[in-house]
Structure formats: structure tokens, C-alpha cells
Amino acid sequence: MISVIDLQLWQMIAAYVFVLVLMLITKLKGIPREKEILIASVRMTIQLILTGYILVYLFDAPSPLYTILILMIMEIFSVYNIIKRTKTAISPKLKQIIAFSMIIGTVSCLLFFLLVVIQISPWYDPQYFIPIAGMLIGNSMTGISLGVNRLVDGMQKQKYLVEGALMLGATPRTAAKQIVDDAFDSAILPTINSMVGMGIVFLPGMMTGQILSGISPITAIEYQIAVMLGILGSVTLTVILFVQLGYKTFFNEQQQLKI
Amino acid sequence: MFSLNNVRFNNILDIKHLKIPSNKVTCIVGESGSGKSTLLRLLNNLISCDSGEISFNDRPLSTINSVELRRTIVMLPQQPVIFPGTVKDNLLIGLKFAEKPLVDEEKLRQILRMVSLSKELYEDSDKLSGGEKQRLALARVILLDPEVFLLDEPSSALDEETERIIVEMLVAYTKDTNKTLIMVTHSKKVAKDYSDNIIEINQGKVVNYTEDQV
Numbered sequence: 053m054i055s056v057i058d059l060q061l062w063q064m065i066a067a068y069v070f071v072l073v074l075m076l077i078t079k080l081k082g083i084p085r086e087k088e089i090l091i092a093s094v095r096m097t098i099q100l101i102l103t104g105y106i107l108v109y110l111f112d113a114p115s116p117l118y119t120i121l122i123l124m125i126m127e128i129f130s131v132y133n134i135i136k137r138t139k140t141a142i143s144p145k146l147k148q149i150i151a152f153s154m155i156i157g158t159v160s161c162l163l164f165f166l167l168v169v170i171q172i173s174p175w176y177d178p179q180y181f182i183p184i185a186g187m188l189i190g191n192s193m194t195g196i197s198l199g200v201n202r203l204v205d206g207m208q209k210q211k212y213l214v215e216g217a218l219m220l221g222a223t224p225r226t227a228a229k230q231i232v233d234d235a236f237d238s239a240i241l242p243t244i245n246s247m248v249g250m251g252i253v254f255l256p257g258m259m260t261g262q263i264l265s266g267i268s269p270i271t272a273i274e275y276q277i278a279v280m281l282g283i284l285g286s287v288t289l290t291v292i293l294f295v296q297l298g299y300k301t302f303f304n305e306q307q308q309l310k311i
Numbered sequence: 312m313f314s315l316n317n318v319r320f321n322n323i324l325d326i327k328h329l330k331i332p333s334n335k336v337t338c339i340v341g342e343s344g345s346g347k348s349t350l351l352r353l354l355n356n357l358i359s360c361d362s363g364e365i366s367f368n369d370r371p372l373s374t375i376n377s378v379e380l381r382r383t384i385v386m387l388p389q390q391p392v393i394f395p396g397t398v399k400d401n402l403l404i405g406l407k408f409a410e411k412p413l414v415d416e417e418k419l420r421q422i423l424r425m426v427s428l429s430k431e432l433y434e435d436s437d438k439l440s441g442g443e444k445q446r447l448a449l450a451r452v453i454l455l456d457p458e459v460f461l462l463d464e465p466s467s468a469l470d471e472e473t474e475r476i477i478v479e480m481l482v483a484y485t486k487d488t489n490k491t492l493i494m495v496t497h498s499k500k501v502a503k504d505y506s507d508n509i510i511e512i513n514q515g516k517v518v519n520y521t522e523d524q525v
Contacts, residue, residue: 216392219355220455221382221409307377308357 157290199239206231
């Protein structure tokens, strides 16, 4: 395989020319976004450098404890992020369901992927565990986030249709079915769309990274296909759990609509 | 049939004692905002009272499965709920919701004739006028063939002549099929002319209860 070009410090700094050019353009065009661009660039740099050092440390001394700790941090951050990104206020019960769906959906897919598909050993090998957990959790987070907004919005805007269905003798499940289906669709569509365009419209980040680091494109593609299927499974499972449990929070035990 | 004891709901409704008999036509009248619609929603168990008890056939509503209850006591809201799709879709969706066997197109046309709605089954229901939507929603409820009808101003969007035809049809249908009709109406004349019992509500309280008008 071709050798990898190790980036020197000055080469990395040279890449910041893009940021300078962008800031110059926005300044000339009078678009007041220089501050945001600068903050985003600095944050990205610091976060990635820190992550790099943490990963080096974890890879050098693999420990189940650290791996689980990192997984927990990722899960907590993702749940916090989903709740923060919801446009309207949501009930504590729905928040619990978001956390439950995220954890059960991603952890079960992650374990299946690592132990059955890739068969890593030891099971906590951070080199595989952490990046794959990151991809599954990140994509599931985006999926649930879309699903939460669509479900809450649908239940509020179509309240009269749901209640109209209840009056005609529908069960809450039937009354909310259209909204639940819409929420599910909107949550998994980005993943489906990205699968359709993959390899033609764009090369996915993970595969690009592996190819750049000298791995054969065939190996990179094998991993990418497996990871993509893992992501699809994880997004689908988390979203199904969320919508199927989530709609119930809008009804009480008397099968009355609570909003 | 229905029996209410010391029923309170927010500051909207406060009913000490009320009995609504079966196999009769009962009209609920009163000013707007007096709590008429809230009473119907309570009877349909779409909302629960804060205190007191509502019973249906001597069983408290809280002990009856709400879905089963709403299949026996079907409610028609004041604003007709029209689902996306055709007239036929809107008629059949009620049967699907209530998990009842579907019927053929001839039966659907017959129901449309009952409510004086001369529309094709495949017409887009979104294009119907307010009064037509109201009759379509009413036809859907009749198709469900429930034991009790809870109708919230089923003729409010209709002209006087159509209103008379619809109410007469409803009353005759209820009597012929031995069903119970509980209807909120803004028209005291309709109540007087067609009902067996009239419940008058004012500021959440039953102020008048007249039995056996006919």
C-alpha cells in the first residue's frame, strides 16, 4: 500500500488558509458571521486535539471501565442534545423515553455489530468500540431528534384529528398511527437518502479517512458497508422504540388525549 | 342510561344530579359557553370530571374501557372532523376505527341520502362546504350504528329547511331503531319540537329539566 503522508504542523496550519479566506469574503460581503466561523474553527480544533490525545491514551491502555465511561458520556451528551434541540416543551415522561430508546437501541446494535459482525476481542477494544459507538449514537441522535419534533408537532397540530378518531371508537394507537408513521419516516429518511447517494454522490467520511490513512479501498468499503448497515439498524431501532413508546405519553390510562 | 352525581369539571360544569334516559331524544340547550359541549365530552369520556361520578347503565365511566364505551356511545363534535381523502374514505374510516365490518357502496349511498348529501363517493371531501362536511360527519356516525348518539350541534352550519329535514330524520331514525339521542342544540325551537326531554344549562349548572315533551 502507498505510504501515508504524515502532516507536519505547518501543513496543518496551512489548512487554516481556508478559514482566513472565508472570513475575508464574509467581511467584504458584509455578512456578520466572522465570529461564528472563528469560534467554530477554534472549537473544532481544540475538541479534536483533545479527543486525539484521549484516544491515544485509551488505545495504549485498553480498559473496559474507560470504554464504558466513554460510551456513557456519548449517550448522556446525545440525550441532552436531543432534548435541547426540541423546538417545544416536552413532558418528563417523553424525555425518559428518549433516553431509554437511545440507550437500548444503540447499545444493542453496537454489541451485535462488534461481537457478531466484526467479532472484536477483547469486547471493549477501544480502537473499534469508540469510533463505531460514535457513529451509531451520532446518527441515531439525529434520527430521534427529527422524530421527536415531528411527533410532538404532529400531535399538537393534528390534535382535532386524533380526538376525532377517538370519538369514532379508535384506540389511541390507531388514532395516532398517521402521526407516528410520519415521525418514523422523517427520522429515518436522512439515513436512507445518504445510503442511496453513497459512493456516487459522495464518499463517506469513515471510508475517506481509512483510504487517506493508507488502507485498501476494498477494506475501507467493506467496513463502510457494514457500518452503514449498523447505522441503519441502530437508527431504525431507536426511532421505532421512541415513536412506539412516545405516542403513548400523549394519552392517559382512560385513553384520553392529554394535550 | 346516564346518571350524574355531584359532577364538577374545572369552573365550567357543576351538576348535582342528572339522569338521561335511554331510548329517548334528549336535547341540551343553553347559551354558548354554558358547558353543553363539555357535558357531551364528559359523557364520551374524552375528559374526566374533577369530582363526582358519571355512570352509564349503572357502571361508573372510570370502570368501563373507554374505547369500548366510545364504540357504544359515539360523539359527533361541533366542528366536523374530516380526514384527508374522498367522501367514501371518510365514511369508511369510522368503521375502520371502530373495527367494524366495512359495507358496500350501495349502503354508503343510502346513508348519504339519509343526510340529504348529494355527493359522489369519490369526490374530494376537502372540497365540500361547511354544511356538507357536517352532514358527511353525521353520515359517518350513523353508519357506525351505535347504541347512543352524542351530537354537538349537528345542524349548526345548515339552513333552516335542511336543519329541519336532518333533525326530523335523526329523530325518526332514533325512534325506529330504538336508540338514544342526546343532542346539543342552539335552537330552543328544535328542542321543543322534537325532543322527549330538555336539559337547560346555564353557567355550568342544570337550571331546567323538562321531561316528556312529546
